[in-house]
Amino acid sequence: MKLALFAAASALALSLGSARAETEVVFNFPVAVGGPVTEIIDGYAKAFMAENPGIKVTPVYTGSYQDTIARTLTQIRGNDSPAMAVLLSVDTFTLYDEDVIVALDDLATTDEEKAFLTDFYPAFLANGQVGGKVWSLPFQRSTPVLYWNKAAFAEAGLDPETPPATWEEQVEFAKKLVKKDASGAVTRWGLRIPTSGFPYWLFQGLTTANGVELMNADGNKTNFDDPAVVEALEYLVSLSKEHGVMQEGIIEWGATPQAFFEGESAMMWTTTGNLTNVRNNAPFDFGVAMLPAQKRRGAPTGGGNIFIFNAVDEATQKAAFEFAKFLTSPEMAADWSIKTGYVAVSPAAWETDAMKAYAADFPPATVARDQLEFAVAELSTHENQRVTRVLNDALQAALLGQKEPAAALAEAQAEADRILAAYR
Amino acid sequence: MSGRTPPLEAVAAWALALLWLAPILFAFWAAIHPPEYLTKFDVTAPLTLVNFERAFAAAPFAQYMLNTAILVTGILAAQFVLCTLAAYAFARYEFRGAGVLFSLILVQLMVAPEVLMVENYATIAKLGLVDSLAGVAAPYVASAFGIFLLRQTFRQVPKALEEAAVIEGASTMQVLLRVYVPLAKPVYVAYGLVSVSFHWNNFLWPLVVTSSETTRPVTVGLQVFASVDQGVDWAVISAAALATSAPLLIGFLLFQRAFVQSFMRAGIR
Incomplete structure (x- = not known):
């Protein structure tokens, strides 16, 4: 019975492995399987794949932030690196010192993309920068x-x-x-x-x-x-x-x-x-x-940023960057903020109709945004x-x-x- | 077993037992009452099963339970086969390098499994077993503890019994299965208990190596409630924790006598 189980499991693993025809972006996300948040992220992945045929996003739900970074680093060292992950923004220095992440400036080729990298609230961007480069994008941020x-x-x-x-x-x-x-x-x-x-x-x-x-x-x-x-x-x-x-x-x-x-x-x-x-x-x-x-x-400020890893090939890094841009675009950032309560990460997100309607309906939501003007980076060092x-x-x-x-x-x-x- | 336990010892035993029971009693209280009564003790508080409903709605726990059940029985079965064969070889055969090999196995006892996680992951990834129950089980089936324990037990079996069986015409396999294994039964029970409870509770390795609902065990599934940002919902956590540990608790209560006796006979204390 045990042997049959092993055989069945390995056959399954093999068939999954060979089904990869397109660029696959594995995305480690810090919540556990099940629950409403996974449905939201699955929905975003589907919407993105509909817009971008040729890229397959596979969200993997990996528990707490601590569990997610442990799993991600193990995978990278085990030569099975995910393409991207949401990890604590304060871990930017750590991941930079470990030399496992890509500078997003290097992935941004057009002027438009370069401008996009600075479209966020400065208080949120601060934790993702090392040596004048942007190493992670603000995603689920709080204060x-x-x-x-x-x-x-x-x-x-x-x-x-x-x-x-x-x-x-x-x-x-x-x-x-x-x-x-x-x-x-x-x-x-x-x-x-x-x-x-x-x-x-x-x-x-x-x-x-x-x-x-x-x-x-x-x-x-x-x-x-x-x-x-x-x-x-x-x-x-x-x-x-x-x-x-x-x-x-x-x-x-x-x-x-x-x-x-x-x-x-x-x-x-x-x-x-x-x-x-x-x-x-x-x-x-x-x-x-x-x-x-x-x-x-x-x-x-606090919360999680999106990181892209350097152990995957360049095409996968590019595809991951596309998905990261999609997730942090004003419309998605507004939607994410409304559904979860995190602070929408860019001023443009607060200008969307959905966000304006939400803020009018529930004014306390704007307190965090207004505080951002006075906010600073969360304690983060090497x-x-x-x-x-x-x-x-x-x-x-x-x-x-x-x-x-x-x-x-x-x-x-x-x-x-x-x-x-x-x-x- | 004659006479009464001295009063001081009885009091101490009760005190320790209550101390140990307190968290479980609290979890039980929290699980069957609405959240408002979490910190208020009131005998007339209304009873409810809502917390269990909410816990089971939060994640596919039935699937997780099944995964855990397959995992622990699979690991245990594989461990019994591998450890029995290896222990028999070390106990009764003399071959070149036996001493070195056995001490290598003992070294494995000294190393915490977490240290080997990255190496194990790389191996499992090469085998294509990432995100499969076989991948979760693989690093544990050749258990150094199991081999060591069974070898010591087998060595205590009188040689005369084996010789008698051989004279009766038993093959090597028959000797092992008819003579050694039955005599080591209490050790198997004790080892099985340790193995099952360890793998039932194991968290970090399954978390790292699995990524989908069909492979994750129940401990990883419980993570759904560990969102620090939102504050902790004790009622639902208590319900989920009780529900997931219930099979082990009930199993132990049912077979308590057998377990305790086998521990006494096996000499593990």
Whole structure:
């Protein structure tokens, strides 16, 4: 029985292999098999193939971002490289250092194509550039925003239509929103900034607002010990330690929307990717606002870019580039944004009729777009995984009270310097 | 088995058991109630199967279960055949290089499978087995652990039994199947349990090597709920996790006595 299974499976594999007459573009996409997102992507692939006979797009759904990059690199090393993949935009340096991706400027031949590469919001493009070239196209991108519970605002005597605009207001509002029961235990927190897993991302919403960037554009120097970064961390720590408006310790990212729905916290910071989720599940009126400002407004960007790999032949690279252009064209970007809640990646996408109608119907969707003007690249350096981990550990140590913010960040900077020395 | 367990030990055992059960009990609670009752304990909370419905609607779990079932039984069958033959050779034959070969197999025990993933992938790709159940199974069928375990067991079988069988006119194959294999039965049960639970839970390799619904096992299918961006829907995850681990849990409960006894006899602790 076992032998029959092997024989049948290998026969199937062989017949699949020999059916390739056209250029096949294998596209690793970071969601699992099944679910609504795969149907959307399958639909895009079909529409593209109808327009471009001779190119066959095969989307492969590959789990989380982490799983997708593991699978993709294994395939490349195993001489079975996919043509393209959606991976975290912050992995651009890593993939560039591994020498597995193609510069898209080299694939763009016409002036029109070259112009297309710069049609995106600069804040989204920033993470995909190394050494003056574009190495990946923004696709499913997001940015963190502040969600507030209008019912709780009204109950606390605040104007339900006015979110906090500055750090000071944020603390002041949050203090009014804290609710305690008879025994003094908190039943509703004022604010929730999740800090589990990848706290550096929302932390960038504080540092950017405080007028400082965490790294340089070359990705070989970090500014973790800058006084403005230390101030940002002190502010974050003070929210629970000094002002008592946020739960102490490490706050779980995944449980944050649930806590917001259940009224455990009256305001939360999280990604715009949650917009549809909140819209469908919040049992009260809610508002969406840009992150509060300190010296300026500011937030990081996040999410995934499209990469094309250099291990496939040139014809396949070209075909992949065609599909990448198709996916990021204004009409498709608008459609993708409406269906998923990610931020449409180019100004032209917001000019399409579909997007205008959507924005008119659901104004919170435009908050993220308007924030892009103030947004910066997500923390991304060479050896990105290691460097962000150093910062994450420092942030969590400070939040847990194990280290003073200044000391934790100074140590993180020293460690990052050591890791990045090779790239200067 | 006589007398009562000392109270302190009984308390400790209960405490540990409850600690171990807590996540499963929570998952059970979350799976059969609407999401509003996730963090509120209320005996009168309405019961619902909606979470299971939503979980099964999110991905073709019936297909995934079938894939996993074929995969684990296929691997186990192939492992039994290969390991039995190899273990018998190492246990009872003297041939040149036996020592070196056996130590090479032991080396394989020391290497974590993840380290070999890229190499394995290249081999599987050359064989044209990418995205097939055979490709998922292939790297595991020649199990070093299985060979080692069975060899040790076979060596403990008294030679006199084999000689008696030979005098009765048994061929080599008959000796193996009639004398050695029946005596090693508890070891087969114990090894089978380890193998099935390992491959039922295996994630990274199947994820890398499969790409379509018809080949992916249930662990890879569960990924559909792991979208960090959207926040985590605990109710649906709990339902899906319970549903997919149920066959193993039920199987273990049914055959618990046999498993525990075989572990005691096989001397694996």
